[in-house]
Amino acid sequence: MRTRALGAVLVKGGLVGGLAGCGGTQSALDPRGPAAATIADFSWILFAGAAVIFIGTMALAAYGVLLPDRTKGVPPIRFILWGGLVFPGVTLLVLTVATAMVGNAVDFRTHPEEPLRVTVVGNMFWWEVVYPDLPGGPLVTANELRIPVGRPVEVTVTTRDVIHSFWVPALHGKMDLIPGRMNRITLIASEPAILRGQCAEFCGEQHAWMALFVVALDPAEFDGWIARQQAVPEPPDPADEQLVRGRTAFLEAGCGTCHVIRGLAEGPYAAVGQLGPDLTHVGSRLSIGAGVLPNGVGPLAAWIAGVQDIKSGARMPSYSTLDGETLTALARYLESLK
Amino acid sequence: MGRGPLRIAATAVLGLSGCVALAACGDGNAVQGNREVAGGEAARGKAILTANTHGCGGCHTIPGIPNAHGTVGPPLHGMALRGYVAGRLPNDPGNLVRWISGPQEIDPRSAMPDTGITTAEAAHVAAYLYTLRDIPK
Numbered sequence: 001m002r003t004r005a006l007g008a009v010l011v012k013g014g015l016v017g018g019l020a021g022c023g024g025t026q027s028a029l030d031p032r033g034p035a036a037a038t039i040a041d042f043s044w045i046l047f048a049g050a051a052v053i054f055i056g057t058m059a060l061a062a063y064g065v066l067l068p069d070r071t072k073g074v075p076p077i078r079f080i081l082w083g084g085l086v087f088p089g090v091t092l093l094v095l096t097v098a099t100a101m102v103g104n105a106v107d108f109r110t111h112p113e114e115p116l117r118v119t120v121v122g123n124m125f126w127w128e129v130v131y132p133d134l135p136g137g138p139l140v141t142a143n144e145l146r147i148p149v150g151r152p153v154e155v156t157v158t159t160r161d162v163i164h165s166f167w168v169p170a171l172h173g174k175m176d177l178i179p180g181r182m183n184r185i186t187l188i189a190s191e192p193a194i195l196r197g198q199c200a201e202f203c204g205e206q207h208a209w210m211a212l213f214v215v216a217l218d219p220a221e222f223d224g225w226i227a228r229q230q231a232v233p234e235p236p237d238p239a240d241e242q243l244v245r246g247r248t249a250f251l252e253a254g255c256g257t258c259h260v261i262r263g264l265a266e267g268p269y270a271a272v273g274q275l276g277p278d279l280t281h282v283g284s285r286l287s288i289g290a291g292v293l294p295n296g297v298g299p300l301a302a303w304i305a306g307v308q309d310i311k312s313g314a315r316m317p318s319y320s321t322l323d324g325e326t327l328t329a330l331a332r333y334l335e336s337l338k
Numbered sequence: 339m340g341r342g343p344l345r346i347a348a349t350a351v352l353g354l355s356g357c358v359a360l361a362a363c364g365d366g367n368a369v370q371g372n373r374e375v376a377g378g379e380a381a382r383g384k385a386i387l388t389a390n391t392h393g394c395g396g397c398h399t400i401p402g403i404p405n406a407h408g409t410v411g412p413p414l415h416g417m418a419l420r421g422y423v424a425g426r427l428p429n430d431p432g433n434l435v436r437w438i439s440g441p442q443e444i445d446p447r448s449a450m451p452d453t454g455i456t457t458a459e460a461a462h463v464a465a466y467l468y469t470l471r472d473i474p475k
Contacts, residue, residue, distance in 0.1 A: 324449030
């Protein structure tokens with residue numbers, strides 16, 4: 001329940017914080033990892049340096065305009081040589097070297113510790129998250145990247161459709177998702193946090209609602225989460241008729257054609273579809289629809305029946321053809337998949 | 339001239355009653371019955387709806403709430419004026435709060451799920467909905 005409330009705060013915070021820009025869960029100026037911290041420090045040096053140069057230039061211009069007699073004697077060539085060539089040349093050279101050094105400092109490929117490997121696959125307009133080499137076998141989830149604090153996490157990014165860009169400002173810079181290519185970026189989170197990431201390359205009409213939450217957990221907590229996510233959900237208690245009905249409805253309405261719920265199959269139906277997000281533990285996530293709504297029975301029902309109101313252009317049709325009892329049962333069933 | 343004050347008084351009375359009548363007519367959207375929700379604060383209700391914690395705006399179009407443009411359920415314009423809630427309960431504060439906080443107990447066939455909203459939150463939301471008196475013409 002606590003994480004649920006947090007999810008609501010985050011989904012809202014993403015909106016407000018995104019506009020405020022300078023703090024909270026999605027800000028390059030509020031770093032939560034060494035790479036973002038280095039980038040932020042360097043950015044502040046750049047801002048300060050640019051401010052000093054701007055003020056200096058304006059002061060010289062004012063001096064020249066207000067006191068023409070004092071500056072008349074200075075040959076223009078001297079200004080052009082020192083101010084137009086030597087100064088910018090030296091400054092840019094220093095910055096080029098510094099940028100390369102910062103680039104090296106935030107590249108954790110040579111980190112001594114073995115990284116956790118994760119693959120993030122972009123889709124219009126959501127993120128598939130795969131942990132391919134866990135001891136208990138691969139794990140697939142969506143729109144939420146949980147990572148252990150302190151350990152490098154090598155994120156391999158690619159896409160199923162158009163170009164997207166993976167950007168978690170509080171942890172690192174951007175990395176593009178290019179069709180047919182596997183790009184890599186290694187993240188390290190320095191403290192437990194819930195952060196918001198965002199597609200940073202315009203990818204279609206719901207680009208703005210293609211969000212991703214990054215949850216940095218203490219390593220022990222992370223291992224517990226992995227174990228819970230790898231477990232196949234128990235079938236609902238037969239006494240809870242609504243949940244049983246929801247489970248049946250998921251199969252009979254054809255949801256399994258696009259979505260996976262591990263272990264869910266009955267008669268001719270199986271939840272094995274690869275077009276939409278894996279829903280095996282959808283009830284445990286912070287948000288639904290890649291950050292568009294907080295999680296919960298209400299939002300799930302709203303999403304199923306009114307996807308196209310909430311996120312028009314998403315690749316899922318609105319299922320307002322389901323009768324009321326089926327819709328509420330389905331929403332409750334999905335919410336029960338913790 | 340002796341009748342002057344009387345005439346003035348009579349005119350005033352007529353005029354006043356006219357104003358009252360006009361005022362009553364002018365408010366074509368007259369509220370019937372009690373719309374005071376005990377323990378409900380409209381501002382807090384608005385905040386709950388805006389945060390969309392329970393997904394209300396996913397299904398309902400709610401005036402004054404950003405991103406509440408749902409078409410799954412009925413639009414909530416003019417909730418202060420509606421005769422019935424959910425097509426079966428007379429629209430009064432008690433029924434509206436009951437419906438928001440536990441629709442499945444009232445109508446298990448409804449497409450509106452129990453969202454987990456608390457009774458206290460539902461009272462705030464009901465208080466906000468009772469500020470809605472405009473019906474699009």
